[in-house]
Amino acid sequence: MSLRRVGAILWQEAFVLYRSGEVFADIFIFPFANIIVFGFISLYLSGENSETGQLVLLGMLLWTIIWIIQYSVTLGSLWNIWSRNLTNLFIAPMRLAEYILAHTISGVIKATLVLALATLLSVYAFDFNPFVIGWQAMALVFFNFLLFSYALGVALLGLIFRFGTRIQAAAWATVSFFQPLSAAFYPLEIMPLWLQHIAVLFPATHTFEAARFALLNHGEIAWRLFGISFMENIFYCIVCTFLFVYLYNKSRDTGQFARNEA
Amino acid sequence: MPETVLEVKNLSKNYGSFKAVDGISFSVPRGKIVGFLGPNGAGKTTTIQILSGITLQNGGSISYFGRDFATEREACLQRINMTSAFNTLMGRISVWENLFVFAELYQVTNSRQKIKALLEQLEANDLANRLYKDLSSGQKTRVNLVKALLNDPELLLMDEPTASLDPDIADKTLTLIEELRNERNLSILYTSHNMNEITRICDEVIFLDHGKIVAQDTPLNLTKRISAATLRVVFDARTDALDALLREKHFEHSYPEHATVEVKATEQAIPGLLFDMSKTGIWIEDIEIRKPTLEDVFLQIARKEI
Structure with missing residues (x-):
């Protein structure tokens, strides 16, 4: 593992972020617009029940972590495919693990930055600080979402390598599929029972439940929920990493990897 | 005996029942330029993709500098590089930023100075701060070459580097490649459809057809495989006597115009034929002798005439 090669990909990410309005909009404008919308919804709901509004805004703030890390892992490669530069990267003496690690680190940096700025916005505009759940709970939420986003990101990246840009819309759309299923904005118990059985299969569901528990119980940690989330995350990370490596090799075997830039 | 920088043995690649590369073996000696020629679908690009590691082979072995590519991929890739007309750098970031990323990927010592020196050498230092997407095709080719030289490669894989360039820029690019080879004793595996380019810069040519090597020699020796030159004679008026002479001597001939004859003949037979x-x-008004070119060899191999 070469930190310098990991750094090279991080430099590329930084240059693209600095130069590309689309990436800037995806990472900063859209999440902030969502937070403002959900902030006003929370103010509106606060008239009924102050906790309900806070739970909804907390869900939106935390969802941003998943969105940005998954976006970073998947979209970083798509930018290279669109530029027909991916081949250049992969004929350099770079390991696959270095490439994925770099994009994951990039996602963590962006998510941390956006969460910090979004917290400031939330505190000053909507009088809500998501860190009321406690630093420890926030760290556990962030770590679990990092694992979940990584798993989702590499699985999607593997599919894009294998099937090409014709499925690139999945890079944006798939995460939205998990949003209603992982009970980001509402308690798991309000979902129909059959849907709850599906929702509990996803680690993000337990993490959101744990975050809501911490908010309603003055920062108390729901270790059981975080534990289930962590175990599921480990399972998904292992499965998705193997899937990614399989799809990457399959893509090189079928010639699709080279054709992705044709 | 020059050192071998690339050795390929029995390389094969199948896509289902289609054999894209069918058991080819060849080597690239240090300091030599080996040309890869063949019609579309011959397997040139697939071979280059396998050699660069982005496509997996089904069989055979590749070794760079005596090291097995399958087991020592990282060490091999550190010592080679590739430039292709079909790959570009990241368009939205500047030339310098692109080059810096690759300098770091190849762990180049003093990367900033290296980039500066190469940009100067390839007369591209004025492009450093421009966005890559805003460059012309010729400028992109030069920048791609800078990227390909960042790690001081001992072997360069070049996949149609002059495709999409106008003749003047293509000529300058070829001159640059020749200079680089001479300065650095660089070995190059070069694919192109342009026969003049191949004849000009390659020490050895490999012809591929349907995934197989069908000929492999120096450009000069390959052209010698076609013994017949074409003699084109323009005269005052067509006569039966001329026709009878060509038939009698069994020369393959044709009349593209009324008073013009084209005759296939060996170079040695041409003086005698003109005398006859x-x-x-x-009354002979004009004579033109066209010697066989690499393009003739290419066409005849493609048509399976030789």
Whole structure:
């Protein structure tokens, strides 16, 4: 593992972020617009029940972590495919693990930055600080979402390598599929029972439940929920990493990897 | 005996039942330029993709500098590089930023100075701060070459580097490649459809057809495989005597125009033939002898005539 090669990909990410309005909009404008919308919804709901509004805004703030890390892992490669530069990267003496690690680190940096700025916005505009759940709970939420986003990101990246840009819309759309299923904005118990059985299969569901528990119980940690989330995350990370490596090799075997830039 | 930088043995690649590369073996000696030629679908690009590691082979072995590519991929890739007309750098970031990323990927010592020196050498230092997407095709080719030289490669894989360039820029690019080879004793595996390019810069040519090597030699020796040159004679008026002479001597000939004949003949037979033709009573107005080129070899191999 070469930190310098990991750094090279991080430099590329930084240059693209600095130069590309689309990436800037995806990472900063859209999440902030969502937070403002959900902030006003929370103010509106606060008239009924102050906790309900806070739970909804907390869900939106935390969802941003998943969105940005998954976006970073998947979209970083798509930018290279669109530029027909991916081949250049992969004929350099770079390991696959270095490439994925770099994009994951990039996602963590962006998510941390956006969460910090979004917290400031939330505190000053909507009088809500998501860190009321406690630093420890926030760290556990962030770590679990990092694992979940990584798993989702590499699985999607593997599919894009294998099937090409014709499925690139999945890079944006798939995460939205998990949003209603992982009970980001509402308690798991309000979902129909059959849907709850599906929702509990996803680690993000337990993490959101744990975050809501911490908010309603003055920062108390729901270790059981975080534990289930962590175990599921480990399972998904292992499965998705193997899937990614399989799809990457399959893509090189079928010639699709080279054709992705044709 | 020059050192071998690339050795390929029995390389094969199948896509289902289609054999894209069918058991080819060849080597690239240090300091030599080996040209890869063949019609579309011959397997050139697939071979280059396998050699660069972005496509997996089904069989055979590749070794760079005596090291097995399958087991020592990282060490091999550190010592080679590739430039292709079909790959570009990241368009939205500047030339310098692109080059810096690759300098870091190849762990180049003093990367900033290295980039500066190469940009100067390839007369591209004025492009450093421009966005890559805003460059012309010729400028992109030069920048791609800078990227390919960042790690001081001992072997360069070049996949149609002059495709999409106008003739003047292509000529300058070829001159640059020749200079680089001489300065650095660089070995190059070079694919192109342009026969003049291949004839000009390659020490050895490999012809591929349907995934197989069908010929492999120096450009000069390959052209010698076609013994017949084409003699084109323009005269005052067509005569039966000339026709009879060509038939009698069994020369393959045709009349592209009324008073013009084209005759296939060995170079040695041409003086005698011209002498005999002059005795048939025709008045010769123009003579043109076209020696076989690599393109003729290419066409005849593609048509399976040789």
